[in-house]
Amino acid sequence: MATPLRIVIAKPGLDGHDRGAKVVARALRDAGHEVIYTGLRRTPEQIVRTVIDEDAQFLGLSSLSGAHAHLFPKICKLLQESDVGHVIVFGGGIIPTADKPALFEAGIKAIFGPGTSSTQINDFISTAAAKDDAGCGAESDWHWGD
Amino acid sequence: MDIDKARAGSRLGLSQALSLVENGLAFSTEEEGQVIGITGAPGVGKSCLVDQLAQAYARNGEKVAILAVDPSSPISGGALLGDRLRMESADLDDLVYMRSVATRGETGAVPSVVADMAAVLKECGWKRIIIETVGSGQAEFRIAAVADTIILVEAPGMGDAIQSEKAGIIELVDIIVVNKSDLEGADATAANIISALSAGSKDIPVMQVSSHTGDGVTYLVQAIDEVADSGTSRAQWRERLASQWMRRMSHHPNLDSILDELESSQINIGEAILLLEVEQ
């Protein structure tokens, strides 16, 4: 059996809605990955600490409170500053189209809204895992759905 | 293995070294350290207790590492590792390192790689290492393969584990904690356990702790130090041997092809065992 990917699913900010995060976590488990779920209300610093301690290759962020515009880029920046710019970051929740360019610019590589199937997320994971320039700190401006 | 970064104190280096070991690289060390195993049925509050213990060590200025084990799905090979949910201290304190570990291909509550992961931690200066097991019955004994000190956690209203799991585990356990001491029935549970233990020869401390309020944790920390030098018992050696035996099999390079041959009736079990031994 191939070594499973380690994926952190995190809820940054104060939003308490975790239906999406939990369903995604379970779908990724069923796709053969090791999924570390942080639980609610984690600060950017806590999330970065989790990613480092768990030696994760992927980080999925879920937010429905509108705080994504502030929190997602902050987390990407902290990851880069902590020498883990290789970690591939994706996001989910209610993310207005207008907010997406700034998030991609900050290093988020995919944004999944309501109605996303786990097949789509898994396709992204396997595509990104095979690339060597998909980390949140990579120079490349590649992102999913290009 | 390049462990210098980890030795120099890099968390990322440590995490990467642990991944290498988790993925099969063997590691041992001469460094000393205390490995504390926390076991008990699901729902007794193991994670919260581990969190409290870690906080207590950190308050004393001691570095403490946590390895929290969760089961892998036998179907997909994936795992949901949710112990961080209940371990707030892990995300906050530089003195606490927390790592979730999936059982991967191995049955049993503690995969054999955990011993080598603990060795990496000791090598890098983490002298207190807490291992939280998957809470599930007989397989719990496997913690003895790794831990120097074993704490069995019970809770009021959770049934009487001492009765149901037989005396076997008593041979291995160093301390019994009745968690949730803030709940009704904790005194009675502790009294039941003490009376069940009185028949045996081994003197095991029974302590009441509330992982919710933190009451009793300081005493538990003392007790852990007091039982630390009890040495390795025959029963522990047995679990260590079994664990390494298991590891030989589950990490055998030809395991998949041997299973294929068994499945297609090309060989029988006896021949399979011979193949496992030959290829070593």
Added chain:
Amino acid sequence: MAPADTITEQHPSGRLEHRIGCELIMGRQPSSRKEQWKTLGDLDIPANSGAQHDQEVGAPGQPPYTRGIHSSMYRSRFWTMRQYAGFSSAKATNERFKLLLDRGQSGLSVAFDLPTQLGLDADDVLCEGEVGKVGVSISCLENMRQLFDGIPMDKVSTSMTINAPAMVLLAMYIAVAEEQGVDPASLRGTIQNDILKEYIARGTHIFPPDASMRLITDIFDYCSQSVPQWNTISISGYHIREAGSTAVQEVAFTLSNALAYVEAAVESGLDIDIFGPRLSFFFNCHNDFFEEVAKFRAARALWYELINERYSPSNPKSAMLRFHTQVAGVSLTAQQPLNNIARVTIQALAAVCGGTQSLHTNSYDEAIGLPTEESATVALRTQQVIAEESGVADVVDPLGGSWYVEDLTHRLKVAAKEEIRKIEEMGGAMKGIESGYQQRCIHETAYQHQNMVESGERKIIGVNHAQMAEDEPNAGQSLDPTVGIEQSELLLKLRQSRDELKCCNSIEKISKAAKGDENLFPLVIDAVKAGASLGEVINAMKSVFGTYMAPSGF
């Protein structure tokens, strides 16, 4: 009579869920909206279904209220069309409130931002990026003053969607009312105050269960004496359903939570006939039209049965389930968003056929971002079309007697009752929550739903069926980013100008009393009057109660 209100403000929240308190109208005498009741084709619409029929399925307005809590239902008065809205700063919200009041509206609905809901001051480092996002930011008495500046608090009823720190916000409300010279006894409104569903599904809890229940019964107790017209709780299934539950689970978990509150209140010495009529409910309404209609009917009958069996109240209103409905945010799709108008219409129609007391309809673009003026208007107009044009409001319980609806009602009631029994065997709602039972059930259903959608067994138009290539819709508006900064400056000023000793003393009294069993409410009122901020009061409680994170159900 015109619909109760015509609010069309924008929705600044990107969330699928909108907190609405339900201000419910009690005790109105049946009047009639029309003199004559005719179909579009001029046929007479009878007032009731006839004596023989009523014998079979019960009559509207009669126990067990399966067919509705009023005998004339919407013939006397439409449901309240209560569209939720939230704003970033207290000042901005105040301006909007005044506008609404100028339009003749008498009820206000306050949505708070997440820091406020979690008892954090706006200048807390944990609140970065969250201040003013999903509602108004209230950190101190001055904010509450700004919010109600120039609004006569004895004239309006105010619904506040606030749970864990409900006591502090209500204390601020009372304090500002007193400054206006208004007697608290004349205040009307609702606080959501339903902590159990926060543990189960919504996630804005602060304290461990025991402490939370104590705060709730302290509120029940204090209000029954000093703020007797206040609805002290709105027990919510909405968020349970959004998190993925079935209709049966929604009813069962909500009513089992409600029983826990009733039990705690009765245990603390309160009279069911005093606080019972002040309990109100808040449900979801999803796509399965008949199941949803049946759900509301079953919930009413089951609540009547449960309360009567256990408490034999003498006031009939003690066992009468009154509820607000919001249609299912989770059913909205980001794909082909205009289709959501059809979904919302079906759901709203089901809520009306189920006899709701008030209703919020979602905007069609809420799966994408913040509603536009246009989408918010369409949402309200949908309710108005149902009310004025469809004719369903001209007849009482139009589906009563349908073999399918009656059968579903019966089966939903039986299944929900069985589920409640199961939870009681575990030791009640709280024990279930602490072991993660309800959370696990909901997660299981949510995951099954996802799998059925992915396998194509459950079809969702535009998502896994009838898909089309489409451009990404452009939606979303930005909120005033300066709210956080303004709030921090205000708090700094507050802390410099208040009588520090008096303030500290008042906070200390709270932590001292929290260790015993004295009612905390009067002390909290004193503290906010002495200038203590929301965060400071909550921290005093945290120092005694500790904090708690409910099991996630994994």
